Amino acid sequence: MAIRNILKKGDETLRKRSRDVGEITVKIITLLDDMAETMASANGVGLAAPQVGLLRRIAIIDIGDGVIDLINPVLIEQEGVQTEAEGCLSIPGIQGIVERPTRVVVEALDRHGKLQRIEGEELIARALCHEIDHLDGILFEDKVIRYVDPAELEDPEEV
Ligand code: CO
Numbered sequence: 001m002a003i004r005n006i007l008k009k010g011d012e013t014l015r016k017r018s019r020d021v022g023e024i025t026v027k028i029i030t031l032l033d034d035m036a037e038t039m040a041s042a043n044g045v046g047l048a049a050p051q052v053g054l055l056r057r058i059a060i061i062d063i064g065d066g067v068i069d070l071i072n073p074v075l076i077e078q079e080g081v082q083t084e085a086e087g088c089l090s091i092p093g094i095q096g097i098v099e100r101p102t103r104v105v106v107e108a109l110d111r112h113g114k115l116q117r118i119e120g121e122e123l124i125a126r127a128l129c130h131e132i133d134h135l136d137g138i139l140f141e142d143k144v145i146r147y148v149d150p151a152e153l154e155d156p157e158e159v
Contacts, residue, residue, distance in 0.1 A: 001033045001034055001036075001037045002034050002037065003034070003037055003038050003041050004034050004035070004038045004052040004053070005052065005053070006038065006042060006047075006051050006052060006089050006090060007050070007051055007052070007053055007090055008090050008091070008092070009088075009090055009091045009139065009141070011090075013050055013053055013055065014050055014051065014090055014134070014137065014139060015137045015139075016050065016055055016137050017055070017135070017136055017137050018048075018049060018050055018054075018055040018056050018057045018058075018134075018135040018136075018137075019055060019056055019057065020056075020057050020072050021056050021057055021058060021071050021072055021109075024071065024109070024111060024112075024113050028056075028058070028071070028111075029111055031049065031052075031054060031056075031058065032058065032060065032069050032111055034052070035047050035049070035052060035058070035060050036060055036062070036067045038052060039060060039062065039067075039089075040062075042089050042158070043158070044089045044157075044158050044159055045061060045062060045063050045064075045123070045127050045157050045158070045159050046059065046060065046061040046062070046127040046128075046130060046131045046159035047059065047060055047089060047131075047159070048131045048134030048135055049135075050134055050135065050137075051089060051090050051134060057071065057072045057073065057135045058070065058071055059073060059131035059132070059134065059135065060131075061124065061127045061128065061131060061159070063123050063124050063127060068118060069108075069110050069111045070106070070108040070118070070128075070131065071108055071109040071110070071111070071113075072108060072109055073106050073107070073108035073128070073131070073132055073135070074106065074107050074108070074132075075104055075105075075106055075128070075129070075132055076105050076106065076107050077103075077104060077105035078101035078103070078104045078105075078125075078129075079101060079102060079103050079104075080101055080102030080103055081099055081100075081101065081102060082099070082100050082101070082102045082122065082125070082126065083097050083098070083099050083100075083145065084097065084098075084100070084122075084123075084126060085097055085098075085148050085153055085156065086098050086100075086126055086130060086140055086157060086158075086159060087140070087150070087156055087157060087158040087159070088130070088139060088140050088141075088158055088159060089158045089159065090139070091139065091140070091141060092158065093150060094141075094147065094150070095147065095148050095149075095150045095153060095156050096140060096141065096144035096145070096146065096147045096148060097144065097145045097146050097147075097148060098126075098130075098140050098143045098144055098145065099143065099145060100125060100126045100129045100130075101125055101129065102121055102122065102125060103119070103120070103121045103125055104119070104120060104125040104128055104129060105117060105118070105119045106118045106119075106120075106128050106132070123157065126159075127157075127159045130159045131159060
C-alpha cells in the first residue's frame with residue numbers, strides 16, 4: 001500500500017464529475033487500499049477518489065468501525081435534516097456547518113462487485129453525502145451555512 005497525495009482546493013480535478021466504475025480491476029483494488037492508508041494517515045473519516053486525482057466513482061468511509069468501500073455509490077433514501085460542522089481533507093483546517101439529511105441509505109458495490117446497502121445516521125450519513133458530493137465535483141464549502149472555529153469543536157472531522 002502507499003499513501004497518495006491529497007489534492008487541495010484550487011485543483012480543478014476536484015471540480016469535475018467522476019465516471020462510473022465498470023470492471024473492478026486490480027488497479028481499483030490497489031486504489032481502495034491506498035485510499036484507506038491515505039485517509040488513516042490524514043485522520044480522515046472519508047475520502048473520495050477525485051481527492052487523490054482519479055475521476056472514478058469510488059469513495060471510502062471509516063467512522064471508527066472499519067473501512068467501508070463504496071464503488072458507484074448512489075443515495076437512494078434520505079430523511080430529516082442535521083446541521084453539524086464538517087471539514088474536508090482537501091480544505092484542511094476549515095470547519096463549517098452544512099445541512100445534511102439525518103439518515104440516508106446508500107447503495108454501492110463493494111470491492112468484490114457485490115451490491116451493498118449502507119444505512120446510517122448522523123456522522124455516517126453526513127460522511128456519505130459529503131463523499132458522494134465529491135464524485136459530482138461539489139465541495140462542502142459550496143453548501144456551508146457558516147464557518148466555525150475548529151478549536152471550538154470537540155472532535156472536528158474531515159472527510
Ligand atoms: Co472532502
